[in-house]
Amino acid sequence: MGRLFDFMLPDNKSPLTADSTDGLFHFINEVSLIFLVGITIALIYFAIKYKRKSEDDKTPVITHNNTLEITWSVIPLLIVMVVFGWGYSGWLNLKAVPNDAYEIQATGYKWNWNFNYENGAQTLNELHVPKGRPIKVVMQSRDVLHSFFIPDYRVKHDVVPGRYTYVWFQAEETGESVIFCTEYCGTSHSDMLAKVIVHEPNEFEQWLELNGGGIQGTPVEQGEQLVSLQGCQTCHSIDGSPKIGPTFKGIWEREQQLTDGSTVVVDENYIRESILYPGNKVVAGYQNVMSPYEGRLSDDEITNIIEYLKTIN
Numbered sequence: 001m002g003r004l005f006d007f008m009l010p011d012n013k014s015p016l017t018a019d020s021t022d023g024l025f026h027f028i029n030e031v032s033l034i035f036l037v038g039i040t041i042a043l044i045y046f047a048i049k050y051k052r053k054s055e056d057d058k059t060p061v062i063t064h065n066n067t068l069e070i071t072w073s074v075i076p077l078l079i080v081m082v083v084f085g086w087g088y089s090g091w092l093n094l095k096a097v098p099n100d101a102y103e104i105q106a107t108g109y110k111w112n113w114n115f116n117y118e119n120g121a122q123t124l125n126e127l128h129v130p131k132g133r134p135i136k137v138v139m140q141s142r143d144v145l146h147s148f149f150i151p152d153y154r155v156k157h158d159v160v161p162g163r164y165t166y167v168w169f170q171a172e173e174t175g176e177s178v179i180f181c182t183e184y185c186g187t188s189h190s191d192m193l194a195k196v197i198v199h200e201p202n203e204f205e206q207w208l209e210l211n212g213g214g215i216q217g218t219p220v221e222q223g224e225q226l227v228s229l230q231g232c233q234t235c236h237s238i239d240g241s242p243k244i245g246p247t248f249k250g251i252w253e254r255e256q257q258l259t260d261g262s263t264v265v266v267d268e269n270y271i272r273e274s275i276l277y278p279g280n281k282v283v284a285g286y287q288n289v290m291s292p293y294e295g296r297l298s299d300d301e302i303t304n305i306i307e308y309l310k311t312i313n
């Protein structure tokens, strides 16, 4: 059923998590509107009624009015207590994940969301979920503070380095919803977008099976999948177009001028060092903004990425 302030909210696609938030949102807005109208009418009425009518029209001295003072203290107190109780129960609901929730791991890092599923499937900036089933997203950050926000489900939580946090929801319709990062996390914070893709349960199972097993193929193919899953292309183009970082096009054996004036030729060791410790040798004209991958990629994975980069001409 439509309510007065519905236009301020996106569609509610996860009633189990959104209803409480929406109800409180409407309550606060409607109470505020009632007070706004009431106070405005009283203001105008009194301004007219007590308008000064002659030179010696004096206001009598009024010290206090107990009834009035108690009324205007107790009514707001009750309203505030209702808001508190409502908000608290909504918060408890968002913290209490249903027992049968399906768990997905999420990692936020500058400036992507990476999702990992039970069978080894991985996605970048796409969260695939089945409809009609509670989903728990367990989140961590690889670098700085991010925040995971799905407006359609009314769930939002900080994603903190060195700590796990979570949100849960249950999507009741198939389709897509936007995921925002809502904590300023650097240059491309506003591009740190992802989407939830809600499937029918049987389609989700098919999708999962198709994408399970993780990264496979020849070293070059594995390297390509790693580059795509790690979100490298957010900052490095493969077609030469300008982005936050140097392009991968023609990177192999390219002579590169560094910020300190020296030059390097891009070889295995330079790529390896630039992945693990990006701040060591920054290419001239670029900022040192990349998160170090030290401890995040194995030697084999780095080798595969190098093999792939060699092929981008």
Ligand code: CUA
Binding pocket: 108, 109, 111, 145, 146, 147, 181, 182, 183, 184, 185, 186, 189, 190, 192
């Ligand atoms: Cu991540 Cu803002």
